[in-house]
Structures are given as C-alpha cells and as structure tokens.
Amino acid sequence: MHHIAIVGAGQAGAALAAKLRTLGHRGRITLIGEEPAAPYQRPPLSKKYMLGELPLERLMLRPEAYYAEQGIDLLTGIRVGAIDPAARTLKLSDGRQLEYDRLALTTGAVPIRLPAALGGELDGVYCLRNLADADHIGPEIRPGRRVLIVGGGYIGLEAAAVAAQRGLAVTLVEQAPRILARVASAETADYFRTLHRAHGVDLREGAGLARLEGAAGRVTRAVLSDDSAIAVDFVIVGIGVRPDTALAEAAGLVLDNGIAVDAAGRSSAPGIFAAGDCASFPWRGGRIRLESVPNAIDQAEAVAAAMLDQPVTYEARPWFWSDQYDVKLQIAGLNTGHDRVVIREDGRGRSHWYFRGDRLLAVDAMNDARGYMAGKRLIEGGLPVTPAEIADPGTDLAALLRRTASPPAPAVA
Template structure:
C-alpha cells in the first residue's frame, strides 16, 4: 500500500510511525514544507525559547530514523494539488506521487493582523514555527519593550519568556478578561496574578485600533480609546485557522477544518485528515483540537484505519502551558461548563479548578498540581463519576474513584 502524508507535523509523524509498526510492507512518504526535520511546535514558546531545550531535543524523530524505518521524507516542498480521480498528489516542484491512501495533516496557520492596520510590519510577529521563535529570541532582550496582542495561552507564554529575559511586557486583551475562550475566571485570575507579580502589565477590555508605524517599523500600538503604548516589537496571539486550502482544492468537505468521520475519513474514503486541520465528531457535534494529545492519538487511529481496521476516535483531551514558575496542566474539555469547584493541592500554592455541567465532571485546570492532574485525567479516561461535593471535600481522596 502506498501512503502519502502531507505535513511534517506531530500528527503526521505519529501516523507514519504507527503505519510502519503495523505494516512492514507499506510504502510511506511524508511531504513537509519545512526545510528542517519535523519538530515539536509546543516547546517553541516554552522550553526552546527559554533555552532549556536545543533544536535536536525537540525533533520529533532523529534524522536516521527515517531511513531506518524506510519512511521517505521530502523537505522544503509543498503539495500543490490533489487529483482524487487519479489518486495522485502533485508537488510544487513538478513531482507526482501516486497513493492508495492519503493523509492530510496540514495543521493550522496563525491569524495575522490586517495589513491596513500594520500587521505586515517586520517587527510584528506571530508564534508558530522555528523561524518565529528565532525572530523573537533575537528581540527578547533586557529593557526591550514588548506588546503582546491577545491574552490566550500563546500570547501569555510569549509574555512570560520575554519578561524572564528582562523585557518590559504589556499584554492587550480585547475581551473583559484573559483566557476568556479557554478557561474559567478562576484560572484567569490566578494567571493574571502570576504575570502581575513578575511585572507584566495586562490591559483587559482594550481593543486595538492600529499599529503605530515609523520608518517602516512598528513603534507602538494605538488602542480604541486613543491611548498609545510604545513598543520595540509586537507579538500577536489571536488564534489560528485550520490550513484547509489543499483539501478545499480537492473538493473535500470543509467546515471549520477538514470534516472527518469517527474513523477520521474525509468525504473521500481513501483520504484521511488528522491534527489541527481536522474537524471530528465529539459530544454530538464536530470540533477541532489544537493539542499534542489530539495529534498523537489521531495519528495512531488513522494509521490503523488506513490499513483496513475500523476504530473510532474517542479522545480524552489534555493540554499544558508553562508560564514563569507555573505549570498549568489541563485534563478534559470544559465546553458548556456551568460550575467551577476549586480544590487545594497537596503542595504549597498548588490548586486545581474542576469544571462541571449539570453535576457531570468535564475537565480540570491544575496549577502546579501534577498529582491531581494525573488522577483527574484517569477519572475522565475511565468514565468514573466525580461530583462537585467530592471535589469540595478536602478530606475525600480522589484516587479512591480509581
């Protein structure tokens, strides 16, 4: 079986490794637009940017792994077009790759500010790939003035790393609080206090009007109230959009991502999609998840199904964020929560916020509380019942549910 994988992402490598594990005969080729060997993205705004990890340490696989496992890797080349009728992927360099099964793992692209308000200026950055990380690391210096637009996890991680390097950091958030889309007010309050303690100023309810330009570079931001904040460089963390251009060209079903069924098949049964670009069934509707867990687990399931198995993808999501001395670990998905219960951790300063909907446990945000995170995750994976009353009772052992 000839399998072509488009994308050099975590999802792509997970699927390729599993395909080789399950089939010694499968022909596997990965097409990556990056010139570098495939690498992990999350550490870029965490350990890599802080200098704790080298590039070699964040590689998904060492260079010799591809040859050892007979997995072709085409680097620095774009997939230009999918011919579904002939089952061929056409590359931008003119090469044509036939396939029996095709896997789309094209990921997502960061949203950028419109050019008309200054989003194109050279010192206005996003944080998505290795080049972005290097550009920011060059500017995160003692005394440099950084404005971060967007109070989500990516923006706050960039703010943390810049502050640790001595930069003067201001975060601008248009909503009434940071982490509005992804976390409860309790978690946001803890994260806000952490940043304030390290000298990061956070402006909420602060809408950007335009970037101030001088000499072809950004020199600050103007807010909707007319106030101006000076900046030497700017980071925008305003979300991502799924990279569906290739799938759209091929005529596949698109709706907030490449639509797949429970077995991760697209509207073409010979083509699968996984990772940040894929919209899959979960909880009665389709969602996208931007996480390592989702990328890895989707790759494992897709590999099996491409080889003829019939396995449903049913994840228990998890995420993490490193900011200053905080390790925030998230188990589950808090969508639709109507109650939050806070529980102190065993270590000083550790705590977790548990999310419930109509009394049913959905997720937990664990702040420097790794032991609680592991138990919460196992409770979710095992489908165990956990009540708000049990969480609120400091004497109740959560592990007893396992």
C-alpha cells in the same frame, strides 16, 4: 503494496508515518513538509527553545536518520500545490507529480495574522507557530526592550512569561473582557492574571488594538482602542489559529470547522484521510476539533490503522498543558457547558473542577499533578463525583478512583 502519502510533517504526520511501519505496512511512505526542518516539537518553541535553553537537535521528534532507516521518504521544504482526488496525484512545488494510493492530510493549523490595515506587515511584528518564527523572535528578546503581546490566550501568556523572565517590559492586550475567555473559567483567568502582574506584566483586558505604527517600515508604536499609545520595539501576535484546509477545500473535500472526517479519520473523498489540528471528527453527538499534541498523536495512530484496513473508532481523551514561569498548568477534559467551578487547594497546588450538575467535565490543575491525574481518571472512567466532595479538603481523591463507573455522559451537540 500501497503508496501512502502524508501531507504535513508535524506531530500528526510524523506519528502517522511511524505507526504505519509499526502496524506492518511495507509499502512506500512519503512524508511531505513545507518547512526545511525534519518533524519537530512545537510546544517548546514558545518556552525553552526561544530562550535558547533547548538546542535544535533536542527539538526534533526523531533523529533525521530514523526516516531513512524506516524507509520513509521525507521531503522537506516542499509544498503541495494541489490534490487530484480522482487521479490520486499530488502536484508538488518542485514541479513533480506524485501518485498515491492513499493520502493523509495532517496539515495542522495556521496562525491568524494581523491585517496590513492594522500594521501587520511591519517589520518586528511576529506570530509564533513554527521554527522560523521562534528563530526570528529569539534575537529580539533582550533585557530592557519593550514588547507588546496581542492576545490573552495560552500562546500569548506563554510568550509574555518568557519575555518577562528575560527582563523585557511586557504589555499584553486582550480585546475580550478577560484573558482566556474562550478556553478557561474566570477563576483560572484570575489566577493567571495575578501571576503575570506579579511578574511585572502590564496586562490590559478589554483593550483592542486600533493599529500599529512604524518608522522606516519597522514597528515603533501601538495605538489601542481607547486611543492610548504604547512605544514598542517588537510585537508578538497570538490571536488564535485556523485549520489549514486550503488544499482540502480546493480538492472538494467536505469541511466543517476543519476537514470533516468520520470516527476512523476518513474524509469525504475515497482514499483520503485527515488527522490532527486540521481535522474535525465525531464526538458525543456533535463534532469537535482539538488543537493539542496528544490528539495529534492519538488520532494519527488511529488513522494509520484505518489506512491499513484495520479501522478503530477514535475516542478523544482531551488533555492539554501550559508552562508559565514556575507554574505548570495541566488540563483534563473539556469545560464546554459547565455551570459550576469548584476550587480545591492542598497547600502545594490548586485545581479548578468544572461541573455540569453533578457530572465532572474538566479540571485545570496548577502545580497540582495529583489533582490533575485524579481528575483525568475520573473523567475518562466516567466515575461518579460531586461538587461537594471535591470542595471538601478532607476528600481522599484516591478513594474516589476506586468507585464504580457511572452511566455514559449524555450526547451533546
């Protein structure tokens, strides 16, 4: 039977390995991860885990014994140095060469770090992407300390919320004119700006980081683009991630905002597949790459079927979430190309509905689970709804879900 190797032991890699067994694969499975820990959840790192409210064992996706029970050879603390697509071998960091019949790359994404020229190599400057990052940042979070958050995306905002709740003096700087500029509307940015300032965060937009300065190799001060300076005890950098494609690029695979795969997860190299944050795939006439847990799981399970010659067409249904203070943000769909945002409030929560013409594209729901679920079902079902209906507080969202589906969305590049 085929030996299937999976490089990357995160959410996608773990889901893929489990699905292979569920689908009946009885051959060898090797799951290889660079980190010393078994596969774990990443979203709680910036929230409950970093606050010490979630123990390590509850962070694990499955008990470590599961992998042995399922005959999955889990290699932790091992880096893959090279892929030879022609020979179908992997060069491992412990000196071994591993042969495979089929290979899945679930290498995820890596954080964009501050360059050394800006002080990025000083002690006390962190990114928050993995368990080791959270373990290093956790002891820094103590009441009265001063933290600078660089970047006003969801990771930066979540880190700011954790620090503010712990009694730290928090300054968040965002180089763009507003927070969440790449991912959300001005209306959603306004909501979260107000929320953070109400919790004492010094939130500065249109403020670039000129450099970090330190003493004895440890960061002590940040100088901003307007020449103002901030005394800091530590810094968390959240300026985005990039797909981890180094192995794929060295092996000659086609890249396009990640490892380019088809609708079944096949890469340009025979026998090599990819899924999760590292992979871009066809979507509505173009290509897309999604950085989310739901996509990592769903795409990995589709790839598992394809690796067993049971290919299915992967159809992404984007949804995301973020927890900040006592607000749960749930997002359904993608807002790219919207020309109107409709705000709906029902006394309990609030939601922002993104339209292009009369077509609903996405919903941002803040403490509004009902609005989120209705929006998600309307989007995924292609059900007709107009901005005027959503803006009307008397509209029964449940009634909208009983309508007949509208024609498919036009292809967009």
